[in-house]
Structures are given as structure tokens and as C-alpha cells.
Amino acid sequence: MARDEHTTDDDIGNGADPGIERLEKRHLPEKVSSLRRNLYRKAKQEPKFRFYALYDRIYRKDVLTAAARQVISNKGAPGVDGVTVDQIVDAEGSPQQIVDELHEELRAKRYRPQPVRRVMIPKPDGRKRPLGIPTVRDRIVQTAALLILEPVFEADFLDCSYGFRPKRSAHDALSEVRALIRSGRETVYDADLKGYFDSIPHDKLMAALQVRISDRSVLHLIRLWLEACVVDPRDGGPPRSQKQGTPQGGVISPLLANVYLHWFDKAFHRENGPASFANARLVRYADDLVVLCRYAGPRLVKWIEGMLEDQLGLEINREKTKVVGLRGDRQSVSFLGYTFQYCRDLRGRPWMYLNAFPSKKALGRARERLRELTAKRYGSLAIPDLIQRLNAYTRGWRQYFSFGYPKMAWRHVDWQLRERLRRHLRRRSQRPFRPPVGKSYYEHFMAMGLKYLALGEATLTKA
Secondary structure (H helix, E strand, O other), rough: OOOOOOOOOHHOOOOOOHHHHHHHOOOOHHHHHHHHHHHHHHHHHOOOOOOOHHHHHHHHHHHHHHHHHHHHHHOOOOOOOOHHHHHHHHHHOOOOOHHHHHHHHOOOOOOOOEEEEEEEEOOOOOOOEEEEEEOOHHHHHHHHHHHHHHHHHOOOOOOOOOOOOOOOEEEEHHHHHHHHOOOOOOOEEEEOOHHHHHHHHHHHHHHHHHEEOOOHHHHHHHHHHHHHOOOOOOOOOEOOOOOOOOOOOEEEHHHHHHHHHHHHHHHOOOOOOOOHHOEEEEEHHHHHHHEEEOOHHHHHOOOHHHHHHHOOOEOOOOOEEEEEOOOOOEEEEEEEEEEEEEEOOOOOOOOEEEEEEOHHHHHHHHHHHHHHHHOOHHHHHHHHHHHHHHHHHHHHHHOOOOOOHHHHHHHHHHHHHHHHHHHHHHHOOOOOOOOOOOOHHHHHHHHHOOOOOHHHHOOOOOO
């Protein structure tokens, strides 16, 4: 076991590593950025080192101030106390007053997180996902902890992990999946974990954290967040303590989720893991993971399911988990909102090509969102304001769904956009709405300022 000792910022190694660039964040003070770089170098140079003195760095005023700025810039909903970010910004002496208060509470170890406010977010399949919203004060402390802990674990995370990591995106994960399929790994084990964030065992998660952290004050702080009571305004009942899981909505939760599944990543790439005996490759974005190989035999499936369920204590959704051979007739696999499928050439030529395009679920979610934005309750909204809202949504949708071959999906969304706006204008007009003579609905809406997705096809991500 590595030595257990206090270290200062000057003691931490000075070696160079390209991973340091991923840790750089805008608007961070130089002292905070330097601290993060040093922590990363120390963790990278000594893989078995356990950090002993991190708590005092979390409550440093410059770290808390940087954390407060990030929380304020991100806005977000209020917690159980009802205090919003705007109220904190507008209050006299804030947010510096809050930073000073949190500094003293953490230094004296008097800090206790408030309960988490639970809200239910609709899912595409009609079910709802629980979201836990901490108070603004708790989000500041969690962000400060994230600034300090992220470099330590970022040094350990493997390249197969893409979710909630600095300078890594869903498009990077999609590009890797496409490259692996093209390399011949056309059999895909598509795993679906049931309620991952809400089912992480606390004791096992703390054990995963202790691989790198021996600072008891930091571990106690994380334990407080994990076990924070949950308040659901809908049932009006008393706060309920959490015995497992890390609440979605917490600033620190994505990092904790990655730390826990890092065990799976490491085991996968050991000498006796699937990367060796099946020549398989893993691509993981948070709890969304796919395993790509040339042949998925019983040994591979048994290993994955045994590791996830027996070792990590998670539950696999058997109904949604499947093994897909992409060379089969009309076989496809969906990952991060995209569908990967071999399609026949549009000119009728017998050979097939790999296509990546927005999935049916993604198109369904877009259709539902456009319906919400043009609902009857927005009948009094000025047309320019409505069009601005529609443009904001489609701009974000187009930015994400620009990977692969999305032109057909873009045109579908454009048609939905035009149809929903046409129905909205007809509904609010006393007379049947018609475009000016000589103009189509397409031209008229574009003249009104509506931005179509398919007009920017030149910016498509090259396949």
C-alpha cells in the first residue's frame, strides 16, 4: 500500500501529461488551476498513492469562490429552502458572504447539508426519472469538492469512459463506436442498467473512493451528501434518508458514478478480462455502455452480467439488454440517441455501408418537445417570441444531432416544426391562417425568422 502522508502543493510532481489540458477550465483563478494540475500530476505519477490532506483545500476561500461563480453561472432551480441563485446574487454582501460562512462551517466541521428536493422528470417511455436538487449552498460546497477530487480520479479513468469527463463528449464516444464497428467488431452487447444512479451501494462506493482518498474528513463529507434526506413536495411527508444511490442533480454525483463504474472498466481490461479473452472493446458514457467484439459468446455475456450484478450490486434491465449482430438483416443498435445500422446503397448497389443517424426515440422526443412549445397555453405569446423559443430548441437539437448522416432526420424535424407552427397560427387566428399570395408556408415562416435545420447541411460531421 502506498504511503499515507501530508503533502503540500509544492511537493506534488511536476511531470507533464496531455491529460492536464482536459482539466483546464475557463474563469478559474490561476492558483486553483495550478492546484488541480498538481493534484493530477501526483495521482498520475503514483497510481497507488492515497491522498491524505484534501479537506483543507476544499474549504480554501479561492476554491469556494471559484465554485460559487460556477454555480451562479449555471443557474439552476432552488432547493428545499426556496433560495434561488438570483436571490443570492441580489442580496447584500452575497455571494462573498456565503463563501465566508461556508468556509467557517467547513473549517470548524460544522457544515451539514440540507435535505434534497426531489422532482420527477418525464422520460420518453412515459415513466419518470427522480431528480434530486440540493440547495445553492450545498451546490457550492459540492462544486468545491469536485474541483479538488476531479483531478485525482481523472488521472485513473480509462480512455473507454466518456461521460461527465472534462473535454470529452458524446460525439467522441459515438466516433469510437463507429470506428470499432468499421474495424470488424460488428457484434454488440448493448447493456441497460436499471436506475443506476439510484442503486449504487453506498458502502461499495465508499470503498472505491478509499482507493485514492484516505482523508477521513473528505470521506465523511461525501457520506453526508449520499445519506442526505430527500423531501418530495408532492406527498408532503417527512424527509426520508437515502440508504443507496447518489441523487441525480447533485454536482458531485456524476463523478461518484464514474468512480464506481471505473471498477468495471479496470476489470474489463485486465489480463483475464474480455479485452483479452474476447478481443472485445468497451465504450461507456456514464451508465450507458456497449461492448463491441467479433463474437459474443456465453463466456463474455456471463462475465459482463456477473461483474455488474454480482460484484457491483447493480441490476441489468433484461428487457432492454441485448446482443446484436449488425450484419444481420435490418439489425441495429442504439447508443446515446443514435442508431447504428448497415444500410444498402441508395442507388441499389448490393454492398452495404454503416449508417449513424438519430434514433426513433430521439425523433419522438423532438416531436413531443415541439408540441409542448406550441401548446395552447402559449396562444397569447407574441409570434417573434415563440419563433425565438423554437429556434433555441432546434439549434441545440441540431448541434447534438450533427453526427453521422442526420439529413433525413433534420428534414423530418423541419416538417414537424413547420406543421406545429402552422397549426398554432391557425388555432389563434379568427380566420384560417394562410401565407401571403405567392409564398409557401416554408418561405413565409423563414421570412418570419424561423431557422430550419436542413439549411445548414454543410456543417455535417464527416463520416
